[in-house]
Amino acid sequence: MAIYRFRISFEDYDEVVREIDIKSNQTFKDLHDFFLKNVGYDPEKSSSFYVSNDQWIKNEELAYLPNARKVNNAIALMEDSKFSKFIDDPHQKFYYIYNFEKPYEFHVELIKILENNPALTLPSLFKTIGEAPKIVVPNFTPEDLIGDEEDFIDDSEVEIADEDELEGLNTDTEGSDAEEEEEDSFADEFSDNEGFDEEDVER
Secondary structure (H helix, E strand, O other): OOEEEEEEOOOOOOOOOOEEEEEEEOOOHHHHHHHHHHHOOOOOEEEEEEOOOOOOEEEEEEEEEHHHHHHHHEEEEEHHOHHHHHOOOOEEEEEEOOOOOOOOEEEEEEEEEEOOOOOOOOOOEEEEOOOOEEEOOOOOOHHHOOOHHHOOOOOOHHOOOHHHHHHHHHHHHHHHHHHHHHHHHHHHHHHHHHHOOOOHHOO
16 A cells, blocks of 8 residues: 655646645545645535546546436446546546536646555645635625615605695696697687688688
């Protein structure tokens, strides 16, 4: 049995690195849990390792909390997959995706193979470089969704006209209607004269 030292780096934050030692007979789930707890992320999220080549092309998948499609396709599980079965290269690489809902992606590379030391408790952190980015979780309250009370109209502040004012408005409206009727009748008389020619007018 050997000890593998892996370098794990964020794909989008290459200045953040963790180097972790783990036994060859331990599982991908062991590395998943240890790494995520170290960077302060919740390990209980659907995630996967992928055996990859030097160009980080994803091949065989090792999943944790797989969805129904992956279960139906009999994708291997992290907790059942020991590293010793997947190390074919002294610089073996794995592509790692954490939390498919809001994914972070990582490059995992084997950088050293050490002799087993029974006195060590593994996995263990060998080196830390940089601070992992924080995962921001939106925290909405009902007040945020509804808005301030000032945005709403208070019925008690709305002034309602009294009956005298309303009657005055109605009277003004009736007067204007009468004026419109007089104008219309005058227009009708004028239009009736349009039927006469000039000779009729002279007579």
